[in-house]
Amino acid sequence: xxxxxxxxxxxxxxxxxxxxxxxxxxxxxxxxxxxxxxxxxxxxxxxxxxxxxxxxxxxxxxxxxxxxxxxxxxxxxxxxxxxxxxxxxxxxxxxxxxxxxxxxxxxxxxxxxxxxxxxxxxxxxxxxxxxxxxxxxxxxxxxxxxxxxxxxxxxxxxxxxxxxxxxxxxxxxxxxxxxxxxxxxxxxxxxxxxxxxxxxxxxxxxxxxxxxxxxxxxxxxxxx
Amino acid sequence: xxxxxxxxxxxxxxxxxxxxxxxxxxxxxxxxxxxxxxxxxxxxxxxxxxxxxxxxxxxxxxxxxxxxxxxxxxxxxxxxxxxxxxxxxxxxxxxxxxxxxxxxxxxxxxxxxxxxxxxxxxxxxxxxxxxxxxxxxxxxxxxxxxxxxxxxxxxxxxxxxxxxxxxxxxxxxxxxxxxxxxxxxxxxxxxxxxxxxxxxxxxxxxxxxxxxxxxxxxxxxxxx
DNA sequence: GGGCAGCTCCCCCGCGCGGGGGAACCCGCT
DNA sequence: AGCGGGTTCCCCCGCGCGGGGGAGCTGCCC
Numbered sequence: 197x198x199x200x201x202x203x204x205x206x207x208x209x210x211x212x213x214x215x216x217x218x219x220x221x222x223x224x225x226x227x228x229x230x231x232x233x234x235x236x237x238x239x240x241x242x243x244x245x246x247x248x249x250x251x252x253x254x255x256x257x258x259x260x261x262x263x264x265x266x267x268x269x270x271x272x273x274x275x276x277x278x279x280x281x282x283x284x285x286x287x288x289x290x291x292x293x294x295x296x297x298x299x300x301x302x303x304x305x306x307x308x309x310x311x312x313x314x315x316x317x318x319x320x321x322x323x324x325x326x327x328x329x330x331x332x333x334x335x336x337x338x339x340x341x342x343x344x345x346x347x348x349x350x351x352x353x354x355x356x357x358x359x360x361x362x363x364x365x366x367x368x369x370x371x372x373x374x375x376x377x378x379x380x381x382x383x384x385x386x387x388x389x390x391x392x393x394x395x396x397x398x399x400x401x402x403x404x405x406x407x408x409x410x411x412x413x414x415x416x417x418x419x420x
Numbered sequence: 421x422x423x424x425x426x427x428x429x430x431x432x433x434x435x436x437x438x439x440x441x442x443x444x445x446x447x448x449x450x451x452x453x454x455x456x457x458x459x460x461x462x463x464x465x466x467x468x469x470x471x472x473x474x475x476x477x478x479x480x481x482x483x484x485x486x487x488x489x490x491x492x493x494x495x496x497x498x499x500x501x502x503x504x505x506x507x508x509x510x511x512x513x514x515x516x517x518x519x520x521x522x523x524x525x526x527x528x529x530x531x532x533x534x535x536x537x538x539x540x541x542x543x544x545x546x547x548x549x550x551x552x553x554x555x556x557x558x559x560x561x562x563x564x565x566x567x568x569x570x571x572x573x574x575x576x577x578x579x580x581x582x583x584x585x586x587x588x589x590x591x592x593x594x595x596x597x598x599x600x601x602x603x604x605x606x607x608x609x610x611x612x613x614x615x616x617x618x619x620x621x622x623x624x625x626x627x628x629x630x631x632x633x634x635x636x637x638x639x640x641x642x643x644x
Numbered sequence: 645g646g647g648c649a650g651c652t653c654c655c656c657c658g659c660g661c662g663g664g665g666g667a668a669c670c671c672g673c674t
Numbered sequence: 675a676g677c678g679g680g681t682t683c684c685c686c687c688g689c690g691c692g693g694g695g696g697a698g699c700t701g702c703c704c
Contacts, residue, residue, distance in 0.1 A: 223447020408597035
């Protein structure tokens with residue numbers, strides 16, 4: 197999960213697909229197969245088949261769904277990395293603030309894509325990770341993920357569990373509908389400081405603005 | 421919803437695809453296009469385009485996603501039926517116990533398929549409805565149809581009950597963390613219009629900004 | 645002692661948001 | 675015919691927000 201050093205040079209990029217939905221697999225295969233520089237070398241419908249698949253087909257990039265019955269994409273990614281595979285893993289997820297995104301990155305994924313992406317975005321993502329680059333929204337996520345491995349969060353959403361005490365306080369106040377100035381007053385801080393904390397919350401949760409962060413806070417049960 | 425009488429005889433079955441996710445559309449197109457007796461004659465990414473699409477391409481079968489931003493598959497199906505279209509509608513849904521399934525069938529759909537179906541099942545479904553038969557998976561569909569009568573309107577907070585239908589839609593999308601531009605895209609509106617609706621929501625709920633409105637929406641149970 | 649993470653505060657900058665107006669259209673009701 | 679509510683789109687304007695930097699301090703761990 198270092199994100200550099202194992203880039204794929206020129207030539208055809210070998211791609212393996214792992215998704216439990218055959219329709220998605222077909223779609224990806226059709227989109228990828230139509231590109232001259234990309235080639236689908238294998239498919240699997242379950243995480244348990246991944247190791248075998250990669251061993252047989254030696255793909256440069258594995259497109260991996262996070263949510264799968266049985267062995268999910270995270271466990272499969274972890275297994276791949278542990279086995280010392282050179283394959284780069286691009287994780288497919290439904291939501292940007294999916295609970296599993298951080299875990300996936302921690303497991304060694306090189307990037308993630310939304311399932312609602314356009315075919316063009318998917319192709320770009322594949323080429324990006326094939327070059328050895330990472331495909332992430334915030335860089336902070338990677339740092340976050342690295343730290344996440346060694347301390348098993350007791351409860352809640354992983355991203356939210358990684359918030360510091362202060363950031364958690366700020367998020368709770370955000371989830372109460374307060375502005376930065378009001379939060380600053382409540383915590384006896386400068387507005388600038390609150391801004392920093394808010395920025396950290398957004399980065400760590402992968403959300404774009406305070407509203408999305410608040411939505412995540414409610415949906416995850418972080419606040420009620 | 422009758423399920424008989426308008427069957428398609430022999431020859432190539434013309435299929436139209438309606439789904440907001442390009443990846444799914446590509447997948448379906450690839451799967452269907454590979455069959456000698458089936459042909460994809462058109463695609464749309466939004467329910468609002470359906471009437472026009474069907475008018476232009478005269479498909480025998482419309483593969484329709486239920487959940488779409490803006491005009492959803494149910495409304496689109498209803499519009500098709502109301503317009504007296506001969507096209508048969510096969511609804512695509514993610515979950516078998518989706519509340520929308522019953523509504524979709526009531527709207528005039530001829531059957532539904534799970535998105536996690538195999539390509540073979542999809543092809544079989546298309547051919548089945550093209551013959552004029554209905555495709556109702558034996559599962560829990562009948563049960564759902566019976567206990568369909570769900571009362572319990574939102575109504576919880578008086579301010580929220582005073583919202584118009586449109587304003588309610590906008591608030592729900594706000595509570596999904598979407599920006600004005602994204603809401604506009606989802607509802608196929610101008611950003612200016614969304615701004616008007618958001619302003620109305622804020623005024624009626626007595627909230628200051630979108631975050632407070634979203635907080636109210638969650639705490640009141642307007643959204644979950 | 646150095647390194648690192650967390651907390652605090654500061655700068656500039658672009659932009660989305662919200663407030664203040666207005667106007668057109670359709671619909672249903674009177 | 676007149677009216678009001680709902681929906682749609684438009685203008686200008688101020689400001690809070692978020693992104694990009696940086697910096698000094700504490701406390702902890704190696």
